[in-house]
Amino acid sequence: MSAMGIFRAAVWGLIAGCVAIIVYFGALQPRMTNELPPAAAAGADSTSGIGGPFTMTAHTGETVTEATYSGKPWLMFMGFTHCPDICPTTLAEMTSWFEELGSDADLIQAFLVTVDPERDTVDVLAQYMTSFDERILALRPAPEELERFAKAFKIHYEKVPFGEDDYTMDHTAGVLMFDSEGEFSGTLDLHEPRDTTISKLRRLIGKDRTT
Amino acid sequence: MLFLRLGLTAAIIASGSIARLDFAFAAESEVVIEEAKIAMPPRGAPSMAGYLVIRNGSDEAVAVEAVESEMFGSISIHVTTIENGVASMRPAPIPFQIPGHSELQMKPGGVHLMIADPSAGLEAGGSVGLDVRFTDGSVVRAEAELVPFGGRPADHHHGASHE
């Protein structure tokens, strides 16, 4: 092949590549804007690949699955009651966000999922949650369920020996947000300014009304 | 062990818990506890967190050996680090070094006191005496305010923070 031939081949290759990219995005487009899927729970039809079915017991005694609060945006925080520092701080913050949002916060479902089901029984969680906004539900997965859930939701948790015969739990930090279609839509960081958090929450709720 | 210690120290400095003091405070030549708060635990939680700001205005480094109070069964110094989105809590390296003209700012998601077995009758709004013992044998007493759970210590800035 002559030099010119190579050049032509390269140009055609580039054009073909661009067309392929346009076709790819074109194909995605209608899926994102036109399709109105039935209210899906986190991950049921997730493009982020975060989410999936689960069954847990709430601190109220109620059984909660991915379908129970589908159609609402979710906040999800991993924690445990033997965590004195960031867990109560995060839940207290969440309580104050809900206070600021007022009745708009009813449009969100917030969960604390314990990563320490061994010590956090439903009774322990029921007592613990009386200290925070009553709209936050604490969920206890059975230990095998926690493993499955963590995998599906890409959550990290690990039991770490601590002191003589104690242990602590390493766990995913921050509050995970899921939109009303069950799609993972970012994380709220404890250290970000409050205004940023509140506007992220309003956007999460607003999504509901505008689309 | 040394490696772990270095790692922790680096993490503490990276998270901004140790801040160097600016000129205005360099004149002070003592160690003072500037703010002391203990957050009441949520109902049924076995332990609570405490936060101090320890200011070392002297030229020399000081090192905290222990924090003690007759009102609690145990007080230990812990570090929470958040790395790659994962929160972990570990015992802090003891003695805990505070360089000269620097301060240690404890805060949620950073260095904190983990406090267990409180005496009965402690309530938000009250206060409790804490003794901070240093490796040179000195003790600085602080009066810690009891604040509601999750109570974030007020953002505290007076030195130039070299983060």
Ligand SMILES: [Cu+2]
């Ligand atoms: Cu701790």
